Amino acid sequence: MKAEVENFLSHLSAERSLSPNTISAYKNDLSQLEEFVAQSSTRLGLSTSWSALDKSMLTTYLVSLKEKEYAPATVARKVAAARSFFRFLMSEGMLAKDPTQDIASPKVGKSLPRPISVSEVEALLHQPVGTSPEARRDRAMLELMYASGMRVSELVSLDMGDVNLNEGQVRCFGKGAKERIIPVHPTAAQAVAEYLNEARPRLARDSSEKGLFLNRRGARLTRQGFWLILKTCAKEAGIRSDITPHTLRHSIATHLLHSGKMNLRQLQEFLGHANIATTQVYTHLTSEHLRRVYDQSHPRA
Numbered sequence: 001m002k003a004e005v006e007n008f009l010s011h012l013s014a015e016r017s018l019s020p021n022t023i024s025a026y027k028n029d030l031s032q033l034e035e036f037v038a039q040s041s042t043r044l045g046l047s048t049s050w051s052a053l054d055k056s057m058l059t060t061y062l063v064s065l066k067e068k069e070y071a072p073a074t075v076a077r078k079v080a081a082a083r084s085f086f087r088f089l090m091s092e093g094m095l096a097k098d099p100t101q102d103i104a105s106p107k108v109g110k111s112l113p114r115p116i117s118v119s120e121v122e123a124l125l126h127q128p129v130g131t132s133p134e135a136r137r138d139r140a141m142l143e144l145m146y147a148s149g150m151r152v153s154e155l156v157s158l159d160m161g162d163v164n165l166n167e168g169q170v171r172c173f174g175k176g177a178k179e180r181i182i183p184v185h186p187t188a189a190q191a192v193a194e195y196l197n198e199a200r201p202r203l204a205r206d207s208s209e210k211g212l213f214l215n216r217r218g219a220r221l222t223r224q225g226f227w228l229i230l231k232t233c234a235k236e237a238g239i240r241s242d243i244t245p246h247t248l249r250h251s252i253a254t255h256l257l258h259s260g261k262m263n264l265r266q267l268q269e270f271l272g273h274a275n276i277a278t279t280q281v282y283t284h285l286t287s288e289h290l291r292r293v294y295d296q297s298h299p300r301a
Helices: 002-014 020-044 055-067 072-091 118-125 133-148 152-156 186-203 223-236 245-259 264-271 281-297
Strands: 169-173 179-183
Touching (some): 118 245, 133 223, 133 245, 152 169, 152 223, 152 245, 245 264
C-alpha cells in the first residue's frame, strides 16, 4: 500500500509538476488513510490492500475525522486527495472501482482573507530591532514579504541570484513552477541590501549555500522558521489577531485594491494567481471597506 502511494506521489511530481508543499500534503493525507485501512483490514480479517476499502469503511474513516474535530475544509482536502489517488490506481489497472465515487465532500464555505491594517503592518515591520544578523534578516524578510506579496514557500525558496536590487525586483517561482518578476520598493530593497552586506556573510557557513535567507546554522530558513519569527514579531507589535505568513500576502493585496491604483487583472499578475476567480475574493473586502467609508463619510448615511 505504501509503495502505491509513493508511485502516485512520483506521478504528481514528474507528470503534473505539483509543488513540494502540495505533494507533502497529499502524502500526509494518504498516509493517514493508509494507516486506517491497514488497521481496519486487520480487525475485519481482510487482506491488507487498497481493494479492501469500500464505501462502508471509507464512511467510517470520515466519521473518525469528524470525531477528531477536523475542519470541513481539511476533510474536503483529504477526500479530494483520496479521489485523485484512486483515479490513478484505476488508470494503472490496480483498482477496479473508485470507493469515493458515492462519497460527498463536506460543504466548505468560502472564507475571506483577514488582512491587518496598514498601521499594524507598520508596527510589525518595525519590530526586528537592532543590528544582529538575525534582526537584519528578519527585517529584510518581513519587508520583502509585504512588498512583494509572495507566498511564504516562495520567500524561503529564494536563491541569491533571484534578487536584483539594482533593478529593484525579485524573481520567484510560484505554484506549478511558474516564474514571475515582482517589483520591490526602495525601503524593502534597502533592508535586503543591508542583510546581504552585513548579516548573511555572518550567518553563512558554506560558500556553496545558494539560499537567500539563512538560519543560525547557515542552512536555508524553513517555512516553520519564518512562521515562528512572524509570530514573535506580531506579539511584540501588539497585534492581537491570529496572524500567519499568508496574512501579509492578503494584506498587501487588500491595501493595493483599496488604494485604487491597481485593478484586479494587475493584482492577479502581481500575486501569481492562475485564475482571476481566486483574485476576485479581494473584491468582497474592498466592497466592505467602501461601505464602512460610506457610512463614516456620507452626510445622510
